[in-house]
Amino acid sequence: MKIPTGCNSFDKILEGGLPSESITLIYGEPETGKTTMAIQCAVNCAKHDYKTLFVDADDTFSTRRLSQIAGSDYEKVAELIILMRPVNFREQGTMVDELAEYVSRNFGLVVVDAVTSLYRAKVSESPSKTFELNRELNRELASLAQLAKTHKLTVLLTSQVRSIFDEMSAGVEPVAPRVLKFWADTIIKVKPTENPQVMIAILEKNEKRSKTITCNLKIEKTGIHDWLN
Numbered sequence: 001m002k003i004p005t006g007c008n009s010f011d012k013i014l015e016g017g018l019p020s021e022s023i024t025l026i027y028g029e030p031e032t033g034k035t036t037m038a039i040q041c042a043v044n045c046a047k048h049d050y051k052t053l054f055v056d057a058d059d060t061f062s063t064r065r066l067s068q069i070a071g072s073d074y075e076k077v078a079e080l081i082i083l084m085r086p087v088n089f090r091e092q093g094t095m096v097d098e099l100a101e102y103v104s105r106n107f108g109l110v111v112v113d114a115v116t117s118l119y120r121a122k123v124s125e126s127p128s129k130t131f132e133l134n135r136e137l138n139r140e141l142a143s144l145a146q147l148a149k150t151h152k153l154t155v156l157l158t159s160q161v162r163s164i165f166d167e168m169s170a171g172v173e174p175v176a177p178r179v180l181k182f183w184a185d186t187i188i189k190v191k192p193t194e195n196p197q198v199m200i201a202i203l204e205k206n207e208k209r210s211k212t213i214t215c216n217l218k219i220e221k222t223g224i225h226d227w228l229n
Contacts, residue, residue, distance in 0.1 A: 003109055003154045004044045005037060009215045009226045013203055020154045023145055023183055027159040027174040028190035032199050033219045034158040035060045038113045040223045041156055043070045046080040050108030053099065055084045057092055058117040069223040089118040096140045103151050110147065115157040116175035137176055141183040198227050
């Protein structure tokens with residue numbers, strides 16, 4: 001089963017939604033709708049009667065936002081979303097190791113939002129242990145990839161970004177880019193525009209698409225939808 005994002009143009013690009021048995025990465029600057037998109041995917045998963053295990057590592061999951069997106073289906077949707085909140089990077093690793101014990105046959109989606117938040121905080125606290133922490137992050141993503149395949153579900157990760165500069169331009173990339181880009185089968189970058197409600201979604205990597213594809217999306221009270229200017 002593919003998990004619809006709820007954005008018709010993007011679901012069409014993805015041929016129905018986020019693919020199962022693989023990892024999808026959404027990364028971008030703050031306030032570009034990453035958490036909203038993750039919640040929206042969880043809502044759409046619930047509408048197909050599948051559960052979501054939502055690991056809120058960034059402490060940004062909001063029941064109010066869930067209610068706005070789910071609308072009249074809120075009670076049904078809320079019962080099908082299991083929320084976990086690790087408080088540090090070590091606890092996040094423990095949760096990832098134990099996910100297989102929680103994920104039963106009627107799970108369709110696992111979300112980690114944001115998978116690099118607690119990692120980044122730990123690196124800032126102990127920069128001398130960066131290599132060790134990077135190896136641990138790689139191990140966690142390997143476990144998530146295995147979980148997706150063995151349980152035939154979708155894993156959705158969101159990531160913070162860091163600035164990059166070269167001689168020609170400046171831009172952003174996900175935190176721990178080599179690790180995330182290696183394990184993610186589908187990569188979506190979200191960029192802000194001059195309109196704070198409008199963002200550009202760029203499909204950077206997908207096994208069925210050899211070229212990058214972009215579309216404009218609008219963040220609204222009821223979620224993220226196509227924006228037609």
